[in-house]
Amino acid sequence: MIPFNKPFLTGKETVYIQQAVASGKISGDGMFTKKCHQFFEERFGFKKCLLTTSCTDALEMAAILINIQPGDEVIMPSYTFVSTANAFVLRGAKIVFADSEKDTPNMDVTKLESLITPRTKAIVPVHYAGVGCDMDSLMKLAEKYNLFVVEDAAQAIDSWYKGKPLGGIGHLAAFSFHETKNVIAGEGGMLAINDPRFVERAEIIREKGTNRSAFFRGEVDKYGWVDVGSSFLPSEVIAAFLFAQLEHLTDIQDQRKLLWKKYDDAFRAAGIAASHLPFLPEGCYNNAHMYYLVLDSLDQRTAFIDHCKSADIHPVFHYLSLHKSPFYHEKHDGRELVNADFFTDRLVRLPFYYTLSPSDQDFVIARILQFFKKS
Template identity: 70%
Template sequence: MKKIPFNKPFLIGKEVEYIAEAVKSGKISGNGMFTKKCHEFFEQRYGFAKVLLTTSCTDALEMAAILTNIQPGDEVIIPSYTFVSTANAFVLRGAKIIFADSEAQTPNLDASALEELITPRTKAIVVVHYAGVACDMDVIMECARQHDLIVIEDAAQAIDAYYKGKPLGSIGHLAAFSFHETKNIISGEGGMLVVNDERFRDRAEIIWEKGTNRAAFFRGEINKYGWVDVGSSFLPSEVIAAFLYAQLEHLEQIQEKRVTLWNQYYDGLLSLEEQGRIQLPVLPDYATNNGHLFYIVCQNLAERQALIGCLKEHQIHAVFHYLSLHESPFYQDKHDGRKLPNTARYMDCLLRLPMYYELENEEQEFIIEMIQKFFEE
């Protein structure tokens, strides 16, 4: 069997053709023809009020932190089991991070424990839809409403996923998506800010354009543009937008394949869960499955490491995921000392299996067979 990587970038349509078209148009800097096509796609398909492509999901989160007007000493509630960008965006503005534990059944933030984390200094809640599975947004939004807090959805993994029929990214005041090469829809690097709250609409575009009202100038709304706010160079080039748009044209095809792969993993490994050997992903009744990633939860760290080693011997690259941010070298001295047991369990026991558009059936069957053999032995 040939080597099976954890992830593999892919071409599915007119990526190269559209990049050449962008170059020939005479404009490959940001906010050109393909950027506008991507914006229209998301606004029309998912009903997002306003979207802005960014160079990464990290940049979209940093824009959200600026828009939220985070000041030094403000508190922001964030799950500890997430990528560093989720927290870093707010730390850069001076926020104190209050880390939340995960649920027992999913790595998502435990919404039932939110209330006890809120203080008079709390400014925002950032939720991460892990593996594209929705957090319990009704509970979160009601809690935010009662305390006048802003909700930011870190929807990096959540394209084309839903909560009670609503697209993820459309529920919070702001949302951030990723098109990194490990995601369902890719552009190498790339991201998107979604603005659902009218309060932030105009300012988001100014921050996106380096703190200027340049976008309004090019629409003919003003006769000159200048520096009017803070901002940075958040918008991506037309090369990235062209690649992304070619992928968006095949969104349904990509999603269908990934969900099929996800279901085949689930069906193939279900007997191990029934034997109590592993935990498979749990899909709450309010959430849909977008096939972003497939993971299993082992019994302990030693077992997971042994399984990783076994798969590696058979040329299969399976990987763990996040290290707990509250125990990180950077933040452990700033954390309030609370234990987060579910976060610790996912850090030690969660293992992600290869998942990408071009993963072949026989390769997936081989992965499932090797995992089954490992637990038999």
């Protein structure tokens, strides 16, 4: 069987986990958490990084930090994972869904200004497949209307936009280390803080609303309950696992880029229409998070998946438009979001993981080309 994903282990994960356990400090913010924070702050220039138990938690922290209140409006793409919306819904926000671009699943920034009202508080761009949204235009829009920008960079580790790291452009950003991501911790996430005014409060929110982190640094003589918050920090076991991955980030990325290029070169050489293949806008960098195809219809995608599964290859589709979800469709304002629905019905992700062998990838490619030849 060739699955959609296989978690990759560097070999150091259990070694570092044993070291974390032996240190006697496994509850979080120990040696490996500090190493992970330092890695991201030094490599990508993020002002402050805080590991979390998930990307969802990082988004929830962001919603608290920008003080989302009931009735505030938050603009985000409909074509995204439910966590993007839930983080703000939990604070009482009204979600205003934006359509995708015609050529990419990223939201169409050119259509955002018409969605802004006096109640708009934030814009949440999602960098689908690690490909950056039009952040120059988005940040100009946010500055014009005094809005916060929270990047959902769940898929965008080690990806760039016009020389800037994704996750380092907005006021705040959330990353994921779920087992399907480029670097993993099983579950895990991180909040990147680029606006210095949020640093102190972020530590408090992450530590159940207490100034416990300041206490451990000797900045206060006791700690207490000073704000809202929750237990957002992961254990040292998770941080130790993640650090083993981060040490191999360059190697992991190099291998994933080779796999991505092999798919892309093969399909383009075979004459598959560009409309079926991923599109990379000018100024955007490909971090090889996934390789996807866009089929002509829902029926064709279903037939494609069945064709692959009959050979024990397991591609998967992705998001369902949130504006049509059972939970939110009655709250949506009724606008048609045709491009979000287009990708909902047609996008399919191919098997893609570090240990995908050349022979297995050749087999996947041959099976896919066979399908297109029949079609």
